[in-house]
Amino acid sequence: MDALRQIDDWDVPFATAGVTRPEGTVATRGDTQRAVRLASVSKPVTALAVLIAAEEGVLDLDEPAGPPGSTLRHLLAHASGLPFDGTVPVGPPGRRRIYSNEGFAILGEHLALRAEMPFDEYVRAAVCAPLGLGLDPAGHPGAGMHACLDDLLVLGRDLLQPTLIAAETLAEMTAVQFPGLDGVLPDFGRFAPLDWGLGVELKGDKAPHWSGVLTSPQTFGHFGGSGTFLWVDPDAGIACAALTTREFGDWAKAAWPRLSDAVLADAARS
16 A cells, blocks of 8 residues: 555654455554654543443443533533533533543443452453553553554454444444534644544544545544544445654644545555
């Protein structure tokens, strides 16, 4: 896949990228075994752990968590009213889409309490072990995990053809939660609405979008402030991931959509 050669021209200290289909990896470029900080790409991993716990009956997505009136579902969908950082709400639950790292810290604490084990141990047992991941879930549940490209491609495959959670749970994860909420996608601007699933951003009709123009409206995933991303396009049957060691900025806003569009163009020709 020639598209991945684009990362050679990125002005970053380290970059690796890859593409997978449900049946296996299509192509990679760069060191696929080097682990880097995922930043907010940690959030879908935390979401998977919470959804597994919900399937196991350890917790319920609609039980109270976070500020008054908020539930686990609100926290997963950035609809709890909590700010990016800090425990004092800036609005009532379900009113606006307010991107919140604090919400995912609370999710980790809540899961640990319900499962009666440390958050990172639960993630290792529920997510990492079944998929054979070397991903390290220690640290902030919304921003502190570390993983290599191979780990992200395995996750991408499981989000295309789920084994960790039921197909019905994946459908709920990727459905709009609290429809109609406006909000700001960090570093991309305000969207009305800003659709979000359970721990994953939904592309919908957002434009511009970090996953490019050619990904379908059903595309979902996350990007991280450490220069990382994972998107999954169920219509195309493709997931794409990239890891770098340069903080997100204008370089990524230009490079990622161009790479994503080239990936899908190459896939259409193959």
